[in-house]
Structure formats: C-alpha cells, structure tokens
Amino acid sequence: MNQPGLWVQLDHLSGPQRTLLQHLKFGVEPGQCLTLIGPSGVGKSALLAAIAGTLDMLAADDTPPLRCQAQVWLNGRCISGVPCHQRRVGLVWQHPTLFAHLTVAQNLLLAVPSGAKVQRLCQVSQALERAGLAGFESRHPATLSGGQASRVALMRALLAKPEALLLDEPFAALDPALRVQLRAWVLEQARTQAIPVLLVTHLAEDIGDPQRVLELSNV
Amino acid sequence: MPHLAFAVGVALWLAPSGWLLRLVSPWATGFEWPPNWSTTQDPWGLSLTAVLWLKEAPFLCWVAAAHMQHHTHRQDWARALVVAQTMGHSPARAFGVAVWPQLAQRLRWALLAVWAYGVSVVDVALVMGPTNPPTLSVLAWQWLHQGDPQQQAMGVAAAWVVAALALAPMAWWWWGRAARLGTARIGATVGAWTPSFFALRHGAWLYAAVWVALALGSVMGPWPFPDLWPASWSQAAWLGVFEASDTLTDTVSLAVGAASLSVAFVVLWLECVPRGWQRHWQWLLWLPLVIPQVFWAMGLYGLALLAGAEGQWWAVCVAHSVMALPYVWLVLGPAWQRVPGQHAAVLATLGRTAWAYRWHVKWPMLVPALCVAWAIGYAVGLAQYLPTLAVGAGRLSTVTTEAVSLSAGGQRAVGSAYALVQMFLPWLVFVLAGWAARARRIPGVVA
Numbered sequence: 019m020n021q022p023g024l025w026v027q028l029d030h031l032s033g034p035q036r037t038l039l040q041h042l043k044f045g046v047e048p049g050q051c052l053t054l055i056g057p058s059g060v061g062k063s064a065l066l067a068a069i070a071g072t073l074d075m076l077a078a079d080d081t082p083p084l085r086c087q088a089q090v091w092l093n094g095r096c097i098s099g100v101p102c103h104q105r106r107v108g109l110v111w112q113h114p115t116l117f118a119h120l121t122v123a124q125n126l127l128l129a130v131p132s133g134a135k136v137q138r139l140c141q142v143s144q145a146l147e148r149a150g151l152a153g154f155e156s157r158h159p160a161t162l163s164g165g166q167a168s169r170v171a172l173m174r175a176l177l178a179k180p181e182a183l184l185l186d187e188p189f190a191a192l193d194p195a196l197r198v199q200l201r202a203w204v205l206e207q208a209r210t211q212a213i214p215v216l217l218v219t220h221l222a223e224d225i226g227d228p229q230r231v232l233e234l235s236n237v
Numbered sequence: 238m239p240h241l242a243f244a245v246g247v248a249l250w251l252a253p254s255g256w257l258l259r260l261v262s263p264w265a266t267g268f269e270w271p272p273n274w275s276t277t278q279d280p281w282g283l284s285l286t287a288v289l290w291l292k293e294a295p296f297l298c299w300v301a302a303a304h305m306q307h308h309t310h311r312q313d314w315a316r317a318l319v320v321a322q323t324m325g326h327s328p329a330r331a332f333g334v335a336v337w338p339q340l341a342q343r344l345r346w347a348l349l350a351v352w353a354y355g356v357s358v359v360d361v362a363l364v365m366g367p368t369n370p371p372t373l374s375v376l377a378w379q380w381l382h383q384g385d386p387q388q389q390a391m392g393v394a395a396a397w398v399v400a401a402l403a404l405a406p407m408a409w410w411w412w413g414r415a416a417r418l419g420t421a422r423i424g425a426t427v428g429a430w431t432p433s434f435f436a437l438r439h440g441a442w443l444y445a446a447v448w449v450a451l452a453l454g455s456v457m458g459p460w461p462f463p464d465l466w467p468a469s470w471s472q473a474a475w476l477g478v479f480e481a482s483d484t485l486t487d488t489v490s491l492a493v494g495a496a497s498l499s500v501a502f503v504v505l506w507l508e509c510v511p512r513g514w515q516r517h518w519q520w521l522l523w524l525p526l527v528i529p530q531v532f533w534a535m536g537l538y539g540l541a542l543l544a545g546a547e548g549q550w551w552a553v554c555v556a557h558s559v560m561a562l563p564y565v566w567l568v569l570g571p572a573w574q575r576v577p578g579q580h581a582a583v584l585a586t587l588g589r590t591a592w593a594y595r596w597h598v599k600w601p602m603l604v605p606a607l608c609v610a611w612a613i614g615y616a617v618g619l620a621q622y623l624p625t626l627a628v629g630a631g632r633l634s635t636v637t638t639e640a641v642s643l644s645a646g647g648q649r650a651v652g653s654a655y656a657l658v659q660m661f662l663p664w665l666v667f668v669l670a671g672w673a674a675r676a677r678r679i680p681g682v683v684a
Contacts, residue, residue: 072582102585109586115579119602128597129587178587 019091023047024182024214029087046214056234062218066184071102108180112187114171116159123155129177239620245656246447262463285366300347350526353403357529360622363645454653474650488635495557495618499565526563534627548632556624561617572606605674612670616663
C-alpha cells in the first residue's frame, strides 16, 4: 500500500467477550476527513486506539486489553506493530487530557522535543496565536474553559507534526457555536498540513462531507 | 504520632500519680497520696486497649477517607448517597445503607492490620500492658530471649499462637463470611454509627493533651502528689538525650535509610512489575502488617545471622524498610492508580517515549504522594522496636528502644524526653514533606 494517506485493513478487533469489528478496509487521503459513526460500544474508539497503537495503554486494570489483527499503512509505511511513539499518529479525545501540573506552554513544549529552547518557545507562541490563545503560555489547564482546553489539546497534537490525526469526539462537550468554529479550524489546519483525519462522532452536524462517512455496526 | 510516644504520653495522664488525678485531687477525691490503682499496666489490659483504640481509630478513618476519595468510587458513592436520600433516608442512614457496605469490604486489609498489630504489639504493651503475666506477644519475646532452650521453645510456640490469633480473621474472610456480612447485616445496622465515625476527626484535643503531658513530663523535677505542677523544673532529662548523640544519629540515619529504601522498592514494584502480577502478589507487601512483629524480628534476625550482618547498621536499615513497605505502598499504590492511563497514550502519540512520559508527566505529578510516602516510611522506620533489638543485636539503640526501656523502667522524665523526640522527628519530616508537596500541588492534579 504505497499510496499517501492513512490506510487500514482490519481483520478483527475483539474484546474478552465478543468480536467488535471484523473485515474492515478503508483509507483517508492527505488533507481529507473521514467520519466514523455508529452505535455506542461498536468499537469506534477502540479502532482509533488500534490505529494509534494505544490499545494496551488504555486497557483498564481489571480487564484484559482488546485484541486486534490489522494492517495500518501511513504514507506508504506499514505501522502495524510499531511502538505508539514512533507511529506519528496524533490522537485527541473528548476530554482534552492536558497535564494539569504543567502550564499551557509546557504542555505544548512536550510536542516539540527537539531544537533550541528559544525556537521551541517561539513555535509554541505561534501555535497559541493561531489557536486564538495568545498570551496563555503561563496559564494552568485548570484555569482554562472547555473550549480553550480543547484548542490547546488539538494544537498540541498538531505541533507534534503527526502524519495522521485521529479525533475521538473532541467537540462533543462544546456548545454548538464553538463546536462549529473549532471543527472548521482543525479541519483547515489538517487541510493546510495535508494530514489525513479520522473523526469519530455521534453528532450529525459534525459530518462535513456525506460522501466521506463510514458507518460501523455491531458484528 | 508514633504509638509508643502516644502510649508514654497517655501513661503520664492515666497513672495513679498522673495529671488526671492531680487535676481533681485532693478537692474532689480526697487523695493526699497516689492511690494504689492499676490505671496503667492494669491486669485486664484496659489501658493498653484504650491506647490502641485511640491510636488506631484515626488510622482506619484515614484509610476510609482515602478509599472514599478514590476516583473510581467517589462519584459512584456520592450518587448512591444522593439516591438513598431521595428515597427518604437520613444522611447517616443513607451512608450506612448505600456506602458503608461497599466501604467495609475495602477496609478489610486495614482492619486486619489493626487487629494483627493489637494482638502482637510489644513496645506499647511493655509501657501500658499488664505485667504479671504480660501479653502473650511480650511473653513470647521474653522467652525467646532466654538462654534456656526450653524457654526458647516456649517462646516459639507462643509466637505461633500469636500468629494464629493475628491471622484468624483472614481465614474468616477467606471463607466468605465477611462478604455476606458486609452486604447484609453491617449495611443494615451500622448507619447509626456514622456520626461517631466522623466525630473522630474532632479528637485532636486528645493528641494535644498527650503532647502537653510529654513536654511537661520531660522537664519535671520533684513532683509530690497531689500538686498540679512539679515543685521544680529540670533539664537533666534533655541533657541526657542530647549527650546520647550516637542514639540520635542512628535513629535519624536508620529512618532516612528505611524511608528511602522502601519508597525506592515500591516505586520499582509499581513501575516494573506487570499489573496482573501486582494484583496477584500485592498481599506480599501487606505481610509486615498482618504477621506479628515477633515473627518478623525472629526471621530477620535469622537472615542477619546467615548473612553475618547482625548488629550491622545496614541490616537494621533493611529490617526497618521491610516494616515500612506496607505503609509506603498504602500511599503510593492508590496514587499510581489515579494517574490516568490516557496520559501515557497522549505522550506516546506526541512521539515521546515511556521514559519521557515518566520523567515529564507521571513522576512530577506524583511528587506530593512521594513526599508523603517518604515521610510515612521515615516515621515507621523511626518507630521500630523489635527489629532494632533483634537485628541490631543490642549494639544499636534508637530513641524508640530508649523510650521503651526507660518508660517501662519507671524513669518518666527521660522516657518522656525520648518519646517527645520520637514524636518530634517524624512531625518535622511531615511538615517538610507537606511543604514540599504543597509547593508542587497544582489545581487539577490528581495524584
């Protein structure tokens, strides 16, 4: 699979009790967004975790991790079996998951590990400006509103220069006006950076292009 | 506050010539001399029981509070409490019906630890317990120290009986009876106890009284009964304490070593041992709490003999750290669990390694818990008595061993001074740990 973009060929994704998904094949081209919809518990979030390589990390203590047999290609590179931190796949959840002990700037700096400190800080400031959060560098996550925290989380994911972006209902907790604004902003960012985006949502208004919707159903 | 310092302080209040009787003598009691009462070291063990109850009840409250604050229960239990009240139950009754049955299940290890400690305690029993005969654990310890093989055999037998008594509730739980009680009878009847359970928080005055008794007791000169205050004050006890610089140095260095070793071990355990193994083997970390100290002291002494390390500082330090392990784990285990798994995933998706996650995110978030755990390890290490005597082979003395021997020998002033030092040293570290933890605490940080 030497095409650019994100391509997934899933044989099966199984929990301890049942198979969640099987025989699934889809792709997302650079700068495009594919929306995943389906009933709760069908395995949408698990599919994103499988693509990002975080299935084991997110398993609850008292349940065995989900098992997944899948081939994932990213810009012609097979990333199945590659450790999560080497996949270059960004993942953002509904909860922004900012690190509460770090400031906004420190949260963003984690996504820019290399380079001189001054340059990294400059990148962070520019990113915050693009996100409409100029001057928020020294704020702590606990002092941000939901929308501001979501923008920081999205910007943090983009700053890591991912080759694909997975969005797990990141706009669900926002009010309608902010949701529309933030969705348009992040998709614009993805378009300009030619990043394929996989968006999980329950909300009909999040579906931008009806041609690019994948509806998952229970096995 | 260490058990021993607390016991010495309480003895200063409860003794026939103690503060309690002086406060009401002779005007209310008519006593011109201390009465011939057994208010401490009484043959029924009532004063020992009272000291243990007053000391352990706050510990159980603390464990219960920790469970109630745990993120996996907090919201569910808060909702359950609300739902029960919407059904017409009073807040206390709602707690008893909806929360207590679940909480009681989770308190079983702490209850078992308190039971085992009460059954097997030696140092507090030497100060407050009956003397003729003493408690079985003290008797076992005394027999084990005799040169006569027959008496040593009796000591081993007595230690086994103490162990059986300490572990009996565990067998009871294993048969599943506690689970049934937890969900049925306890849930139905304990609701009314709830207010007194929470009222324990207001028992700080008792600890203040113990502080005062120890502070005054350490500087008392001649003190005829029933005078409320000593006829004169004396620095002799404190001069004696400060002259024993080896004792103070050994005490602090052993406590620092034990705290550092136990924290390092628990962090390694939590970071390196797979979660499944942790679940299956965590009972090992509880063993120092539930197995009588006499056994531990014997076992550790045997190991020290095998290694040719009896009387060595490092061997005593290892012995103290073993005893501190469960307490440190009690703090760090839940704190580690509270770190959301999503954090590791977020950092991995940003291209950072597991070590970067630990260094930049996880450990900085856990600094407050690490500070508290270290302080607790330090306090537990400092309070050890039997392991110091056994593994130290009498060559190392600490403020704890000195406080026991002096208080049990009736030297109240020097005993009080050592007990006060035993109380002050952990207090100082807790203050520093609290300061360090607060300095790192940020709104919204979970650990």
